[in-house]
Amino acid sequence: xxxxxxxxxxxxxxxxxxxxxxxxxxxxxxxxxxxxxxxxxxxxxxxxxxxxxxxxxxxxxxxxxxxxxxxxxxxxxxxxxxxxxxxxxxxxxxxxxxxxxxxxxxxxxxxxxxxxxxxxxxxxxxxxxxxxxxxxxxxxxxxxxxxxxxxxxxxxxxxxxxxxxxxxxxxxxxxxxxxxxxxxxxxxxxxxxxxxxxxxxxxxxxxxxxxxxxxxxxxxxxxxxxxxxxxxxxxxxxxxxxxxxxxxxxxxxxxxxxxxxxxxxxxxxxxxxxxxxxxxxxxxxxxxxxxxxxxxxxxxxxxxxxxxxxxxxxxxxxxxxxxxxxxxxxxxxxxxxxxxxxxxxxxxxxxxxxxxxxxxxxxxxxxxxxxxxxxxxxxxxxxxxxxxxxxxxxxxxxxxxxxxxxxxxxxxxxxxxxxxxx
Ligand code: ZN
Ligand code: ZN
Numbered sequence: 001x002x003x004x005x006x007x008x009x010x011x012x013x014x015x016x017x018x019x020x021x022x023x024x025x026x027x028x029x030x031x032x033x034x035x036x037x038x039x040x041x042x043x044x045x046x047x048x049x050x051x052x053x054x055x056x057x058x059x060x061x062x063x064x065x066x067x068x069x070x071x072x073x074x075x076x077x078x079x080x081x082x083x084x085x086x087x088x089x090x091x092x093x094x095x096x097x098x099x100x101x102x103x104x105x106x107x108x109x110x111x112x113x114x115x116x117x118x119x120x121x122x123x124x125x126x127x128x129x130x131x132x133x134x135x136x137x138x139x140x141x142x143x144x145x146x147x148x149x150x151x152x153x154x155x156x157x158x159x160x161x162x163x164x165x166x167x168x169x170x171x172x173x174x175x176x177x178x179x180x181x182x183x184x185x186x187x188x189x190x191x192x193x194x195x196x197x198x199x200x201x202x203x204x205x206x207x208x209x210x211x212x213x214x215x216x217x218x219x220x221x222x223x224x225x226x227x228x229x230x231x232x233x234x235x236x237x238x239x240x241x242x243x244x245x246x247x248x249x250x251x252x253x254x255x256x257x258x259x260x261x262x263x264x265x266x267x268x269x270x271x272x273x274x275x276x277x278x279x280x281x282x283x284x285x286x287x288x289x290x291x292x293x294x295x296x297x298x299x300x301x302x303x304x305x306x307x308x309x310x311x312x313x314x315x316x317x318x319x320x321x322x323x324x325x326x327x328x329x330x331x332x333x334x335x336x337x338x339x340x341x342x343x344x345x346x347x348x349x350x351x352x353x354x355x356x357x358x359x360x361x362x363x364x365x366x367x368x369x370x371x372x373x374x375x376x377x378x379x380x381x382x383x384x385x386x387x388x389x390x391x392x393x394x395x396x397x398x399x400x401x402x403x404x405x406x407x408x409x410x411x412x413x414x415x416x417x418x419x420x421x422x
Contacts, residue, residue: 012339012340012341012411015339016411018136018414019136019407019410021135021136021139022132022135022136022410023132023407023410025053025131026129026132026410027128027402027403029050029053029127029128030124030128030402031101032049033046033050033124033127033128034101034102034103034119034124035102035105036103036105037091037103037124038089038090038107039089039090039091039092039109039110039115039117040089040154040156040160040161041067041068041089041155041158041160041161042089042107043068043089043152043155046068046088046127046152047063047068047070047154048063050088050127050130050131051063051070051072051152053131053134054070054072054131054134054150055072057074057138058074059072059074059134059138060072060073061073062174065151065165065168065170066154066161066163066164066165066166066168066170067154067161067164067168068088068154069154069161069164069165069168069170070151071151071174072149072150072151072152073148073149073150073175074137074138074147074148074150075147076141076144076145076147076148077146078146079145079421080146080178080179081147081175082146082147082177082179082181082417082420083149083150083151083177083181084149084181084182085150085153085180085182085357085360086123086126086130086151086152086182087121087123087152087153087154087161088123088127088154088155089123089154089156089157089161090103090117090118090123090124090157091117091118091119091120091157093120093394093395093396094118095120095396097396097397097399103116103117103118103119105117118396120394120396120398121156121157121393121398122374122393125185125372125374125400125402125409126182126183126409127152128409129183129406129410130150132406132409132410133150133409133413133414133417134150137414143422144417144421144422145421147175148421149174151165153356159205159318159356162356162359162360163356163359166363171363176365177365178365178366178420179365179420180357180361180365180366180367181368181420182357182367182368183370183371183372183409183412184355184369184371185371185372185373185393185400185405186371186393187380187391187393188348188371188375188390189346189371189372189373189375190375190376190377190381191373191376191400191403191404191405191408192344192373192404192405192407192408193343193344193345193373193408194336194340194346194370194373194412195346195348195370195371195372195373196324196329196332196336196345196347196370196371197324197329197347197348197349197350197369198325198326199324200323201321201322201324201350201351201369202282202321202350202352202354202355203321203350203351203352204280204281204282204284204287204318204320205278205279205280205319206291206315206317206318207276207279207317208275208313208315209275209276209316210235210276210311210312210313211272211312212232212273212274212275212311213228213272213309213310213311214227214271214273214305214307215308216268216269216270217268218267218268218269219265219267219268219269222269225269226305226306226307226308227269228262228270228273228307229263229273230305231301231302232262232275234301234305235297236257236260236275238297239255239257239277239294239297239298240255242255242290242293242294243255246289247289247290251281251283251286253286254280254281254352255290255294256278256279257275257276258277258278259274259276260273260275261273261274261276262274277294279294280352280353294313298311319355319359321358322355322357322361322367323358323361323367324369324370325366328366328367328368329368331419332368332416332420335416336415336416338415339411339414339415340411340415351371353393355369368416370416372405372408372409373404373405373408374400374401375390375400376401377404
């Protein structure tokens with residue numbers, strides 16, 4: 001399978017050959033993992049599969065680190081210690097890509113709800129890439145020295161995995177790395193390219209669960225009730241005024257109500273309603289302002305409706321933004337350009353997503369977090385010309401253009417590791 005990229009020189013040709021040698025096995029792993037996605041914290045088969053593959057490449061693999069996490073170490077003399085991370089988890093999304101290897105998996109989530117499962121964030125591609133990278137590095141020990149530490153992190157989507165691995169001794173039972181690296185596939189870049197964002201890469205994320213209390217009763221006798229669905233509806237709309245009216249224009253503030261749960265039957269007014277929110281910001285002061293405004297609005301809407309008690313506001317997940325070390329980005333950019341070609345390395349703006357990779361950086365480890373293009377280059381060009389957006393990560397239609405993306409992912413990771421461990 002040839003890489004359909006333009007502007008390739010001899011350096012890229014040589015790199016491409018190494019990737020070709022490990023590619024079929026990496027692609028097999030991709031399809032296999034894609035068809036067998038597992039939810040956050042339940043990645044037992046996924047972790048076992050990846051652990052087995054890395055062991056076969058002579059990595060020293062430890063399983064069950066922070067739950068289902070794995071740590072795979074390859075020592076190659078004295079030198080820098082570098083950590084490369086992939087996530088293991090998938091999402092409760094029903095796959096609608098129509099791909100021949102689309103997921104048909106359903107399972108029960110932690111709350112006991114029956115849910116579909118899909119690798120809608122592309123973590124399957126990250127795992128396949130880390131395996132390909134692991135193989136290239138194991139086969140070319142004359143090109144680097146030091147300690148390579150690959151980790152498979154559970155529960156990224158619920159923001160608990162990095163914390164759990166650290167609490168289980170990731171940086172004490174294993175060598176604390178000098179650098180931490182991770183990449184993420186995205187549809188906002190064409191497959192075949194990577195994106196670098198020095199400094200702030202993404203956003204702070206806060207997850208809130210809000211339970212609004214009312215008074216239940218007959219759907220035909222609203223006067224005997226306090227309808228929590230109406231309170232929820234008003235609350236949702238007022239929450240949208242935080243970004244539109246309260247936060248200074250130009251500052252990033254996103255308040256999304258991702259689910260509303262209430263009621264069982266059309267003629268029954270329930271006694272409570274639940275909202276699930278995600279909040280994204282990129283400044284501490286704005287984050288505090290938005291969270292305070294949510295509390296004020298949620299309580300005030302309940303009070304305005306005469307609710308029997310104030311809503312319960314649970315702040316159940318929280319991650320800080322990922323800061324990609326600017327000096328590291330500057331050092332790694334030429335290495336990526338040499339491996340992929342100058343035209344295939346772009347400078348990108350921060351994105352409004354989030355990620356618990358920030359926990360590793362908070363341990364004082366300089367981090368390099370970069371973007372991997374996932375979009376079919378032709379569809380990408382069409383979408384750009386027409387001002388349309390391709391399906392984003394987490395969409396039931398998210399389908400990276402696997403061959404160019406996976407080739408590039410492996411080549412990019414290898415280039416980054418070799419530069420850091422030369
Ligand atoms: Zn995701
Ligand atoms: Zn992701």
